[in-house]
Amino acid sequence: MLKFMFAKTGRYTTFEVEHYQFRRILRSFLINFKYRGLLPTMLGTVAGATRKSKLPILQDYLFHRQSGLKDWLDIGGLIDQKDLDVPEENRGSGLRYEATSEYELRYVLESLKIPYPSYNFIDYGSGKGIAQAIAAEYPFNAVTGIEYSRKLHLIAERNIEEVKRRGKAVCRDVTSQCGDAMAHELPNMPHVIYLFNSFGADILKVVLDRITTDLAGIKQPIYLLYNNPMQQETVEEHGFFHLIAKPMGGKWRVYSS
Ligand SMILES: C[S@@+](CC[C@H](N)C(=O)[O-])C[C@H]1O[C@@H](n2cnc3c(N)ncnc32)[C@H](O)[C@@H]1O
Structure with a gap:
């Protein structure tokens, strides 16, 4: 856990710059709370926690997938x-x-x-x-x-x-x-x-x-x-x-x- 908090890594090493993932997740949490409110943030937290498990749930609520725009704009993929x-x-x-x-x-x-x-x-x-x-x-x-x-x-x-x-x-x-x-x-x-x-x-x-x-x-x-x-x-x-x-x-x- 300590290593995760202080080590720089890239989730997708070839495509993503190395950064402090722990700080990013923390900031994502706060940003989601600010822009989306409590419930989507809680659901996003559950989605993140189960992402790598055998039973990933609520994956549409992952912080990086949440967007108020994607429901009415063609932006995905x-x-x-x-x-x-x-x-x-x-x-x-x-x-x-x-x-x-x-x-x-x-x-x-x-x-x-x-x-x-x-x-x-x-x-x-x-x-x-x-x-x-x-x-x-x-x-x-x-x-x-x-x-x-x-x-x-x-x-x-x-x-x-x-x-x-x-x-x-x-x-x-x-x-x-x-x-x-x-x-x-x-x-x-x-x-x-x-x-x-x-x-x-x-x-x-x-x-x-x-x-x-x-x-x-x-x-x-x-x-x-x-x-x-x-x-x-x-x-x-x-x-x-x-x-x-x-x-x-x-x-x-x-x-x-
Ligand atoms: C990672 S995407 C980012 C898309 C958009 N900026 C966004 O934030 O959603 C990079 C985009 O840059 C475009 N692109 C790459 N080289 C380009 C160039 N020389 N001139 C114009 N667009 C370019 C690609 O086609 C691609 O759509």
């Missing part, structure tokens, strides 16, 4: 990059589709304490658009996602329409764009940049260079929220951002310019 409709020349080190954990993103976004209307939110490698759906609920100046699979981009567009139709979007300018993250130009204004393990170091370096050029001269801090930061060294060696927090036991890294 794990899709390997080889099964995505991506032009061969763009594949590079792009990674598989997997949706962000809704409450983790809400928690990290809210912990920034920024004047949202002065900021744009962008998700590089936005998949089916869950991060945009969540960010749309905050009064950002604009919320954008850039995704190179047309199939996923079209699903994101439908999801965004549904968020708007249900009157959930506080932000007035929410869009998904189909294209390569490396070619995406940012307007020169403060940004919260979101990255969920979308690609390898080669693409990330190009993206970081673009960010540095496009956002040059901005006085307010630019934030990078990096979920499952498999390429954290690339960000830290690049130098535009410095680390300010390691939420979820280090399964996220938050940087500021």
Whole structure:
């Protein structure tokens, strides 16, 4: 038990950055309680405790599966990059589709304490658009996602329409764009940049260079929220951002310019 509390491990070693799982579980518990309430949190605890037993029960309540959005948006699934409709020349080190954990993103976004209307939110490698759906609920100046699979981009567009139709979007300018993250130009204004393990170091370096050029001269801090930061060294060696927090036991890294 002591080892579990203090050792860094990855649940899925090839796909997940090493972090303090105990701290992450504890934080998940508190976040679930904050956003979902007591009963789903208790059910999630039972689900987690029985997960590896012979009789796993209530598995839909596992913390990372709980989402108020998944009931009415198409966001689920794990899709390997080889099964995505991506032009061969763009594949590079792009990674598989997997949706962000809704409450983790809400928690990290809210912990920034920024004047949202002065900021744009962008998700590089936005998949089916869950991060945009969540960010749309905050009064950002604009919320954008850039995704190179047309199939996923079209699903994101439908999801965004549904968020708007249900009157959930506080932000007035929410869009998904189909294209390569490396070619995406940012307007020169403060940004919260979101990255969920979308690609390898080669693409990330190009993206970081673009960010540095496009956002040059901005006085307010630019934030990078990096979920499952498999390429954290690339960000830290690049130098535009410095680390300010390691939420979820280090399964996220938050940087500021
Ligand atoms: C782990 S998923 C994250 C999806 C989404 N950000 C979310 O949080 O739910 C990574 C996504 O990045 C996309 N991707 C990978 N390389 C890309 C690139 N060079 N340009 C645009 N999208 C890319 C993949 O198609 C995939 O949908």
